[in-house]
Amino acid sequence: MENVKLLKNKQYVYLISSQIVSSIGDWLDLLALMALVSINWKASPMEMTYLMLCLVLPSILFGSFAGVAADKVDRKKIMIFTDIMRAAVVALVVFAPNLWTVYLLIFMKSSFSALFMPAKNGKLKEIVSDEHMQQAVSISSMIDNGSKIIGPMVSGVVVSSFGVHPAFYIDAATFVLSAVLLLNIKKSTNLKNDADSGEKKNFLVEMKAGFSFLKSVPEVLAGLVVMSLSLLVLQIADSQFMILLREIPGIPIDLAGYAMSASGGGMFVMAAILSKKPIKSARWFLSLGAIGVGGGFAVCVLFTGFPILFIKIVYPVLFFIVGIAAASIFIPFNVLAQKSAPVHMSGRVFGTINSVTSSAAVIGMLLGGILVEAAGIKAAFILSGSMLVLIGLASAWVKPASGGSVTVAESERGIQREA
Numbered sequence: 304m305e306n307v308k309l310l311k312n313k314q315y316v317y318l319i320s321s322q323i324v325s326s327i328g329d330w331l332d333l334l335a336l337m338a339l340v341s342i343n344w345k346a347s348p349m350e351m352t353y354l355m356l357c358l359v360l361p362s363i364l365f366g367s368f369a370g371v372a373a374d375k376v377d378r379k380k381i382m383i384f385t386d387i388m389r390a391a392v393v394a395l396v397v398f399a400p401n402l403w404t405v406y407l408l409i410f411m412k413s414s415f416s417a418l419f420m421p422a423k424n425g426k427l428k429e430i431v432s433d434e435h436m437q438q439a440v441s442i443s444s445m446i447d448n449g450s451k452i453i454g455p456m457v458s459g460v461v462v463s464s465f466g467v468h469p470a471f472y473i474d475a476a477t478f479v480l481s482a483v484l485l486l487n488i489k490k491s492t493n494l495k496n497d498a499d500s501g502e503k504k505n506f507l508v509e510m511k512a513g514f515s516f517l518k519s520v521p522e523v524l525a526g527l528v529v530m531s532l533s534l535l536v537l538q539i540a541d542s543q544f545m546i547l548l549r550e551i552p553g554i555p556i557d558l559a560g561y562a563m564s565a566s567g568g569g570m571f572v573m574a575a576i577l578s579k580k581p582i583k584s585a586r587w588f589l590s591l592g593a594i595g596v597g598g599g600f601a602v603c604v605l606f607t608g609f610p611i612l613f614i615k616i617v618y619p620v621l622f623f624i625v626g627i628a629a630a631s632i633f634i635p636f637n638v639l640a641q642k643s644a645p646v647h648m649s650g651r652v653f654g655t656i657n658s659v660t661s662s663a664a665v666i667g668m669l670l671g672g673i674l675v676e677a678a679g680i681k682a683a684f685i686l687s688g689s690m691l692v693l694i695g696l697a698s699a700w701v702k703p704a705s706g707g708s709v710t711v712a713e714s715e716r717g718i719q720r721e722a
Contacts, residue, residue: 309438313517314430314488319446326447327384330454330567332393334560335462335470336409341545344402344602352672353544355632359668361414362661366421373421374647377490378429385480386414390478420657421650423717424468426488426648428641428649432534437638440580444634448570459560488607512648513655520643521586525634527656529589529698533596533632533691537666539674540600540687547603547680553611558618565619569626577634578712585635591700595628597691604684672682 305429310316340346340354341582373381392412399405431439462471584586599621606617645650674683 309431309435312430314440315427315643316377317484317487318426319442321386321481322423322443322446323450325481326450326475327454330450330563331458331461331477332470332474333454334458334563335467335681336396339467339561340402340405343550348677350671351450351545352542352668353406354409354664355538355668356408358413359661359664361410361417362420362657364666365414365417366654366658367511367513367651368654369418369657370421370651372418373425373650373654377492377510378422378426378650379485379488381455382419382426382493383485385419386482386485387424387479388415389419390475390482391459393471393478394475396471407577413721417657420624423647424653425646426597428644429644430637433642436641436701437582438578440638440641441574441634444574444630444637445571445578446695448567448574450567452564452567454569476481487501487600491528504582512703513651513653514642516648516652523640523643525590526585526639526658529593529694530632530636531660533558533589533593534692535663535667535670536658536690536694537600537629538664539671539690540603542668542671543675543680546675547607547684550610550680551614553606558615561615561619562622565622566626566629569623569628570630573627573630574634576629577638580639582635585639586698588631588635588696592631593627593695593698595631595695596625597686597688597693597695599625599628600684600687600691603688604681607681619719637660 318654336354341351346354346605389412389654391414392408396405396408399408427439427443458470461473517527544562545559603618606614609617638654640656671687673684
Protein backbone atom coordinates (compact mmCIF):
# COMPACT_ATOMS: atom_id res chain seq x y z
CA MET A 304 0.00 0.00 0.00
CA GLU A 305 2.85 2.39 0.87
CA ASN A 306 4.46 1.70 -2.52
CA VAL A 307 1.17 2.50 -4.26
CA LYS A 308 0.97 5.86 -2.50
CA LEU A 309 4.56 6.61 -3.43
CA LEU A 310 3.97 5.83 -7.10
CA LYS A 311 1.17 8.40 -7.18
CA ASN A 312 3.86 11.05 -6.77
CA LYS A 313 4.42 12.10 -10.40
CA GLN A 314 7.72 13.81 -9.66
CA TYR A 315 9.07 10.59 -8.17
CA VAL A 316 7.77 8.51 -11.08
CA TYR A 317 9.59 10.69 -13.62
CA LEU A 318 12.77 10.47 -11.52
CA ILE A 319 12.74 6.68 -11.29
CA SER A 320 11.71 6.33 -14.96
CA SER A 321 14.85 8.24 -15.86
CA GLN A 322 16.82 5.95 -13.57
CA ILE A 323 15.37 2.83 -15.21
CA VAL A 324 16.51 3.64 -18.73
CA SER A 325 19.95 4.97 -17.79
CA SER A 326 20.65 2.07 -15.41
CA ILE A 327 19.83 -0.53 -18.06
CA GLY A 328 22.17 1.25 -20.48
CA ASP A 329 24.96 1.41 -17.91
CA TRP A 330 24.87 -2.30 -17.14
CA LEU A 331 24.52 -3.14 -20.81
CA ASP A 332 27.71 -1.31 -21.71
CA LEU A 333 29.73 -2.38 -18.62
CA LEU A 334 30.09 -5.99 -19.79
CA ALA A 335 30.97 -4.72 -23.27
CA LEU A 336 33.64 -2.49 -21.74
CA MET A 337 35.08 -5.38 -19.73
CA ALA A 338 35.11 -7.58 -22.83
CA LEU A 339 36.78 -4.85 -24.89
CA VAL A 340 39.55 -4.31 -22.35
CA SER A 341 40.16 -7.78 -20.90
CA ILE A 342 39.46 -9.96 -23.94
CA ASN A 343 40.08 -7.86 -27.08
CA TRP A 344 43.10 -5.97 -25.70
CA LYS A 345 44.32 -8.69 -23.27
CA ALA A 346 44.60 -6.29 -20.35
CA SER A 347 46.82 -7.28 -17.42
CA PRO A 348 45.52 -7.32 -13.83
CA MET A 349 46.96 -3.85 -13.22
CA GLU A 350 45.46 -2.54 -16.48
CA MET A 351 42.07 -3.83 -15.33
CA THR A 352 42.71 -2.04 -12.05
CA TYR A 353 43.39 1.22 -13.92
CA LEU A 354 40.05 0.85 -15.71
CA MET A 355 38.23 0.38 -12.42
CA LEU A 356 40.05 3.41 -11.02
CA CYS A 357 38.77 5.51 -13.90
CA LEU A 358 35.25 4.45 -12.93
CA VAL A 359 35.49 5.54 -9.30
CA LEU A 360 38.34 8.06 -8.95
CA PRO A 361 36.20 11.05 -10.07
CA SER A 362 33.91 10.53 -7.07
CA ILE A 363 36.91 11.11 -4.82
CA LEU A 364 38.23 14.10 -6.71
CA PHE A 365 34.90 15.82 -7.38
CA GLY A 366 32.47 14.33 -4.84
CA SER A 367 32.60 17.18 -2.34
CA PHE A 368 32.52 19.81 -5.10
CA ALA A 369 29.54 18.04 -6.67
CA GLY A 370 27.78 17.97 -3.31
CA VAL A 371 28.13 21.74 -2.89
CA ALA A 372 26.94 22.30 -6.47
CA ALA A 373 23.89 20.10 -5.87
CA ASP A 374 22.93 22.29 -2.90
CA LYS A 375 23.47 25.58 -4.76
CA VAL A 376 22.36 24.94 -8.36
CA ASP A 377 19.02 23.67 -9.68
CA ARG A 378 19.34 19.88 -9.40
CA LYS A 379 17.16 19.32 -12.45
CA LYS A 380 19.57 21.28 -14.64
CA ILE A 381 22.56 19.39 -13.27
CA MET A 382 20.97 16.00 -13.99
CA ILE A 383 19.93 16.89 -17.55
CA PHE A 384 23.33 18.43 -18.37
CA THR A 385 25.27 15.43 -17.07
CA ASP A 386 23.00 12.97 -18.90
CA ILE A 387 23.65 14.71 -22.23
CA MET A 388 27.40 14.87 -21.63
CA ARG A 389 27.55 11.18 -20.67
CA ALA A 390 25.69 10.26 -23.83
CA ALA A 391 28.31 12.07 -25.94
CA VAL A 392 31.28 10.56 -24.09
CA VAL A 393 29.96 6.98 -24.21
CA ALA A 394 29.40 7.24 -27.97
CA LEU A 395 33.04 8.29 -28.41
CA VAL A 396 34.29 5.04 -26.80
CA VAL A 397 33.46 3.31 -30.09
CA PHE A 398 36.18 5.33 -31.82
CA ALA A 399 38.86 4.89 -29.14
CA PRO A 400 42.11 3.77 -30.82
CA ASN A 401 43.80 2.41 -27.68
CA LEU A 402 43.39 1.56 -24.02
CA TRP A 403 44.56 4.94 -22.72
CA THR A 404 41.90 6.73 -24.75
CA VAL A 405 39.29 4.46 -23.19
CA TYR A 406 40.66 5.34 -19.75
CA LEU A 407 40.25 9.06 -20.52
CA LEU A 408 36.70 8.69 -21.82
CA ILE A 409 35.59 6.51 -18.91
CA PHE A 410 37.14 9.01 -16.49
CA MET A 411 35.12 11.79 -18.16
CA LYS A 412 31.91 9.78 -18.00
CA SER A 413 32.47 8.98 -14.33
CA SER A 414 33.19 12.66 -13.61
CA PHE A 415 29.75 13.62 -14.93
CA SER A 416 28.24 10.73 -12.93
CA ALA A 417 29.92 12.09 -9.80
CA LEU A 418 28.11 15.38 -10.41
CA PHE A 419 24.82 13.62 -11.18
CA MET A 420 24.54 11.44 -8.06
CA PRO A 421 24.38 14.11 -5.30
CA ALA A 422 21.87 16.03 -7.42
CA LYS A 423 19.73 12.92 -7.83
CA ASN A 424 19.89 12.05 -4.12
CA GLY A 425 19.06 15.64 -3.21
CA LYS A 426 16.12 15.62 -5.62
CA LEU A 427 14.86 12.41 -4.04
CA LYS A 428 14.96 14.10 -0.64
CA GLU A 429 12.98 17.04 -2.06
CA ILE A 430 10.11 15.05 -3.47
CA VAL A 431 9.76 12.11 -1.04
CA SER A 432 8.73 12.38 2.62
CA ASP A 433 10.59 10.57 5.40
CA GLU A 434 7.51 8.37 5.80
CA HIS A 435 8.09 6.92 2.34
CA MET A 436 11.89 7.19 2.18
CA GLN A 437 12.64 3.53 2.93
CA GLN A 438 10.24 2.46 0.17
CA ALA A 439 11.75 5.02 -2.23
CA VAL A 440 15.34 3.90 -1.59
CA SER A 441 14.34 0.23 -1.85
CA ILE A 442 12.51 0.79 -5.15
CA SER A 443 15.54 2.70 -6.46
CA SER A 444 17.73 -0.25 -5.52
CA MET A 445 15.29 -2.65 -7.17
CA ILE A 446 15.59 -0.63 -10.37
CA ASP A 447 19.39 -0.61 -10.25
CA ASN A 448 19.54 -4.33 -9.64
CA GLY A 449 16.73 -5.22 -12.01
CA SER A 450 18.86 -3.41 -14.59
CA LYS A 451 21.84 -5.44 -13.42
CA ILE A 452 19.86 -8.57 -14.28
CA ILE A 453 18.62 -7.40 -17.67
CA GLY A 454 21.61 -5.33 -18.80
CA PRO A 455 24.38 -7.98 -18.69
CA MET A 456 22.10 -10.62 -20.24
CA VAL A 457 21.17 -8.32 -23.13
CA SER A 458 24.78 -7.21 -23.39
CA GLY A 459 25.94 -10.81 -23.68
CA VAL A 460 23.59 -11.34 -26.62
CA VAL A 461 24.50 -8.02 -28.27
CA VAL A 462 28.27 -8.48 -27.85
CA SER A 463 28.29 -12.11 -29.01
CA SER A 464 26.03 -11.35 -31.99
CA PHE A 465 27.15 -7.88 -33.13
CA GLY A 466 30.36 -7.03 -31.25
CA VAL A 467 31.01 -4.48 -28.48
CA HIS A 468 30.23 -1.24 -30.36
CA PRO A 469 26.40 -1.45 -30.46
CA ALA A 470 26.31 -1.73 -26.66
CA PHE A 471 27.95 1.70 -26.35
CA TYR A 472 25.51 3.27 -28.80
CA ILE A 473 22.56 1.87 -26.86
CA ASP A 474 23.97 3.22 -23.59
CA ALA A 475 24.36 6.68 -25.15
CA ALA A 476 20.74 6.58 -26.32
CA THR A 477 19.50 5.70 -22.82
CA PHE A 478 21.18 8.80 -21.39
CA VAL A 479 19.40 10.97 -23.95
CA LEU A 480 16.05 9.37 -23.08
CA SER A 481 16.80 9.86 -19.38
CA ALA A 482 17.38 13.59 -19.97
CA VAL A 483 14.06 13.85 -21.82
CA LEU A 484 12.20 12.26 -18.90
CA LEU A 485 13.89 14.62 -16.44
CA LEU A 486 12.45 17.61 -18.34
CA ASN A 487 9.13 16.79 -16.64
CA ILE A 488 10.54 17.32 -13.14
CA LYS A 489 10.08 20.73 -11.58
CA LYS A 490 13.12 22.82 -10.74
CA SER A 491 14.38 23.05 -7.18
CA THR A 492 12.79 25.85 -5.17
CA ASN A 493 14.32 25.17 -1.75
CA LEU A 494 18.04 25.67 -2.35
CA LYS A 495 19.75 28.02 0.08
CA ASN A 496 21.74 30.78 -1.59
CA ASP A 497 24.37 32.70 0.33
CA ALA A 498 23.61 35.89 -1.56
CA ASP A 499 19.94 35.69 -0.58
CA SER A 500 20.76 35.06 3.09
CA GLY A 501 23.35 37.80 3.27
CA GLU A 502 26.09 35.25 4.05
CA LYS A 503 29.18 34.55 2.04
CA LYS A 504 30.79 31.23 2.92
CA ASN A 505 34.17 29.90 1.92
CA PHE A 506 33.82 27.12 -0.66
CA LEU A 507 36.13 24.82 1.30
CA VAL A 508 33.99 25.35 4.39
CA GLU A 509 30.92 24.36 2.38
CA MET A 510 32.69 21.20 1.18
CA LYS A 511 33.52 20.26 4.79
CA ALA A 512 29.93 20.80 5.91
CA GLY A 513 28.88 17.33 4.74
CA PHE A 514 31.48 15.61 6.90
CA SER A 515 30.69 17.89 9.85
CA PHE A 516 27.07 16.81 9.62
CA LEU A 517 28.02 13.11 9.49
CA LYS A 518 30.12 13.51 12.63
CA SER A 519 27.06 14.86 14.43
CA VAL A 520 25.09 11.65 13.79
CA PRO A 521 27.15 8.76 15.26
CA GLU A 522 24.93 6.02 13.83
CA VAL A 523 25.37 7.33 10.28
CA LEU A 524 29.10 7.85 10.76
CA ALA A 525 29.52 4.31 12.13
CA GLY A 526 27.53 2.92 9.20
CA LEU A 527 29.73 4.85 6.77
CA VAL A 528 32.87 3.39 8.37
CA VAL A 529 31.55 -0.19 8.11
CA MET A 530 30.33 0.28 4.53
CA SER A 531 33.62 1.90 3.46
CA LEU A 532 35.74 -0.84 5.00
CA SER A 533 33.50 -3.45 3.38
CA LEU A 534 33.87 -1.77 -0.02
CA LEU A 535 37.64 -1.53 0.35
CA VAL A 536 38.03 -5.24 1.09
CA LEU A 537 35.32 -6.29 -1.38
CA GLN A 538 37.09 -4.53 -4.26
CA ILE A 539 40.28 -6.53 -3.69
CA ALA A 540 38.45 -9.48 -5.22
CA ASP A 541 35.56 -7.95 -7.15
CA SER A 542 37.77 -5.77 -9.38
CA GLN A 543 39.70 -8.88 -10.45
CA PHE A 544 36.78 -11.22 -11.16
CA MET A 545 37.44 -11.23 -14.92
CA ILE A 546 41.02 -12.32 -14.19
CA LEU A 547 39.70 -15.24 -12.10
CA LEU A 548 37.46 -16.35 -14.97
CA ARG A 549 40.26 -15.94 -17.50
CA GLU A 550 42.42 -18.37 -15.54
CA ILE A 551 39.81 -21.15 -15.64
CA PRO A 552 40.53 -23.18 -18.81
CA GLY A 553 37.64 -23.24 -21.26
CA ILE A 554 35.38 -20.93 -19.26
CA PRO A 555 32.91 -19.01 -21.49
CA ILE A 556 33.07 -15.21 -21.16
CA ASP A 557 29.28 -14.98 -20.92
CA LEU A 558 29.56 -16.52 -17.43
CA ALA A 559 30.60 -13.04 -16.24
CA GLY A 560 27.26 -11.73 -17.49
CA TYR A 561 25.35 -14.51 -15.75
CA ALA A 562 27.24 -13.89 -12.48
CA MET A 563 26.55 -10.15 -12.66
CA SER A 564 22.89 -10.81 -13.41
CA ALA A 565 22.63 -13.27 -10.52
CA SER A 566 24.19 -10.72 -8.17
CA GLY A 567 21.67 -8.16 -9.37
CA GLY A 568 18.90 -10.69 -8.85
CA GLY A 569 19.94 -11.22 -5.24
CA MET A 570 20.06 -7.47 -4.60
CA PHE A 571 16.68 -7.06 -6.30
CA VAL A 572 15.10 -9.69 -4.04
CA MET A 573 16.53 -8.11 -0.90
CA ALA A 574 15.46 -4.64 -2.06
CA ALA A 575 11.92 -5.94 -2.58
CA ILE A 576 11.92 -7.39 0.94
CA LEU A 577 13.25 -4.18 2.48
CA SER A 578 10.64 -2.10 0.63
CA LYS A 579 8.05 -3.73 2.92
CA LYS A 580 10.03 -4.73 6.03
CA PRO A 581 10.92 -1.91 8.45
CA ILE A 582 14.67 -1.60 9.13
CA LYS A 583 14.99 -1.53 12.92
CA SER A 584 18.79 -1.74 13.10
CA ALA A 585 20.98 -0.77 10.14
CA ARG A 586 24.03 -2.00 12.09
CA TRP A 587 22.87 -5.62 12.11
CA PHE A 588 22.06 -5.53 8.41
CA LEU A 589 25.53 -4.16 7.63
CA SER A 590 27.14 -6.82 9.79
CA LEU A 591 25.30 -9.78 8.26
CA GLY A 592 25.81 -8.34 4.79
CA ALA A 593 29.59 -8.16 5.16
CA ILE A 594 29.71 -11.74 6.47
CA GLY A 595 27.57 -12.97 3.56
CA VAL A 596 29.62 -11.24 0.85
CA GLY A 597 32.88 -12.42 2.40
CA GLY A 598 31.73 -16.00 2.65
CA GLY A 599 30.59 -15.99 -0.98
CA PHE A 600 33.93 -14.68 -2.26
CA ALA A 601 35.97 -17.13 -0.21
CA VAL A 602 33.91 -20.12 -1.35
CA CYS A 603 34.11 -18.96 -4.98
CA VAL A 604 37.77 -20.01 -5.20
CA LEU A 605 37.06 -23.58 -4.07
CA PHE A 606 35.19 -24.41 -7.28
CA THR A 607 37.73 -23.17 -9.86
CA GLY A 608 39.05 -26.70 -10.48
CA PHE A 609 35.61 -28.25 -11.00
CA PRO A 610 34.10 -29.10 -14.43
CA ILE A 611 32.91 -26.12 -16.51
CA LEU A 612 29.26 -27.20 -16.41
CA PHE A 613 29.36 -27.33 -12.60
CA ILE A 614 30.97 -23.87 -12.39
CA LYS A 615 28.32 -22.41 -14.72
CA ILE A 616 25.66 -23.55 -12.25
CA VAL A 617 27.41 -22.82 -8.94
CA TYR A 618 28.82 -19.36 -9.70
CA PRO A 619 25.45 -17.74 -10.45
CA VAL A 620 24.04 -19.27 -7.26
CA LEU A 621 26.97 -17.95 -5.22
CA PHE A 622 26.66 -14.48 -6.72
CA PHE A 623 22.91 -14.47 -6.08
CA ILE A 624 23.69 -14.99 -2.39
CA VAL A 625 26.42 -12.34 -2.53
CA GLY A 626 23.87 -9.95 -4.07
CA ILE A 627 21.43 -10.50 -1.20
CA ALA A 628 24.22 -9.81 1.29
CA ALA A 629 25.48 -6.71 -0.55
CA ALA A 630 21.99 -5.20 -0.58
CA SER A 631 21.90 -5.72 3.18
CA ILE A 632 24.87 -3.35 3.40
CA PHE A 633 23.93 -0.62 0.95
CA ILE A 634 20.16 -0.18 1.29
CA PRO A 635 19.86 0.18 5.09
CA PHE A 636 22.75 2.66 5.14
CA ASN A 637 21.25 4.75 2.33
CA VAL A 638 17.86 4.82 4.06
CA LEU A 639 19.53 5.93 7.29
CA ALA A 640 21.51 8.66 5.51
CA GLN A 641 18.50 9.92 3.53
CA LYS A 642 16.35 10.19 6.65
CA SER A 643 19.08 11.93 8.62
CA ALA A 644 20.20 14.57 6.11
CA PRO A 645 18.22 17.85 5.86
CA VAL A 646 17.20 18.61 2.29
CA HIS A 647 19.27 21.80 1.98
CA MET A 648 22.42 19.81 2.91
CA SER A 649 21.65 16.51 1.20
CA GLY A 650 23.94 17.24 -1.76
CA ARG A 651 26.93 17.92 0.50
CA VAL A 652 26.17 14.93 2.73
CA PHE A 653 25.94 12.49 -0.17
CA GLY A 654 28.87 14.14 -1.92
CA THR A 655 30.94 13.40 1.17
CA ILE A 656 29.60 9.85 1.39
CA ASN A 657 30.44 9.25 -2.27
CA SER A 658 33.96 10.61 -1.78
CA VAL A 659 34.63 8.42 1.26
CA THR A 660 33.21 5.22 -0.23
CA SER A 661 34.93 5.82 -3.57
CA SER A 662 38.25 6.39 -1.80
CA ALA A 663 37.80 3.05 -0.04
CA ALA A 664 36.95 1.35 -3.34
CA VAL A 665 40.03 2.80 -5.05
CA ILE A 666 42.33 1.60 -2.28
CA GLY A 667 40.77 -1.85 -2.55
CA MET A 668 41.22 -1.94 -6.32
CA LEU A 669 44.88 -0.96 -6.05
CA LEU A 670 45.47 -3.56 -3.36
CA GLY A 671 43.67 -6.13 -5.50
CA GLY A 672 45.87 -5.48 -8.53
CA ILE A 673 49.05 -5.56 -6.44
CA LEU A 674 48.00 -8.69 -4.53
CA VAL A 675 47.02 -10.60 -7.67
CA GLU A 676 50.32 -9.72 -9.32
CA ALA A 677 52.27 -10.78 -6.20
CA ALA A 678 50.35 -13.76 -4.79
CA GLY A 679 47.81 -14.83 -7.40
CA ILE A 680 44.08 -14.46 -7.92
CA LYS A 681 43.05 -17.22 -5.50
CA ALA A 682 44.94 -15.65 -2.61
CA ALA A 683 43.23 -12.31 -3.32
CA PHE A 684 39.76 -13.85 -3.18
CA ILE A 685 40.45 -15.83 0.00
CA LEU A 686 41.96 -12.80 1.77
CA SER A 687 39.11 -10.53 0.68
CA GLY A 688 36.43 -12.99 1.80
CA SER A 689 38.06 -13.68 5.16
CA MET A 690 38.52 -9.99 5.97
CA LEU A 691 34.91 -9.20 5.09
CA VAL A 692 33.72 -11.86 7.53
CA LEU A 693 35.91 -10.31 10.24
CA ILE A 694 34.54 -6.81 9.48
CA GLY A 695 31.00 -8.13 9.77
CA LEU A 696 31.72 -9.80 13.11
CA ALA A 697 33.45 -6.69 14.45
CA SER A 698 30.61 -4.36 13.41
CA ALA A 699 28.10 -6.60 15.19
CA TRP A 700 30.19 -6.48 18.35
CA VAL A 701 30.99 -2.76 18.52
CA LYS A 702 28.17 -0.24 19.05
CA PRO A 703 28.46 3.38 17.83
CA ALA A 704 28.97 5.95 20.56
CA SER A 705 25.97 8.04 21.49
CA GLY A 706 25.99 11.63 20.33
CA GLY A 707 23.96 14.57 19.26
CA SER A 708 21.00 14.32 16.97
CA VAL A 709 19.90 16.47 14.13
CA THR A 710 16.39 17.85 13.95
CA VAL A 711 15.15 18.80 10.51
CA ALA A 712 12.69 21.65 10.58
CA GLU A 713 9.66 21.35 8.36
CA SER A 714 10.74 24.50 6.51
CA GLU A 715 13.96 22.72 5.54
CA ARG A 716 12.33 19.58 4.25
CA GLY A 717 11.65 20.93 0.82
CA ILE A 718 8.81 19.93 -1.41
CA GLN A 719 8.38 16.33 -0.17
CA ARG A 720 5.00 16.02 -1.74
CA GLU A 721 3.53 15.66 -5.18
CA ALA A 722 3.61 18.98 -7.01
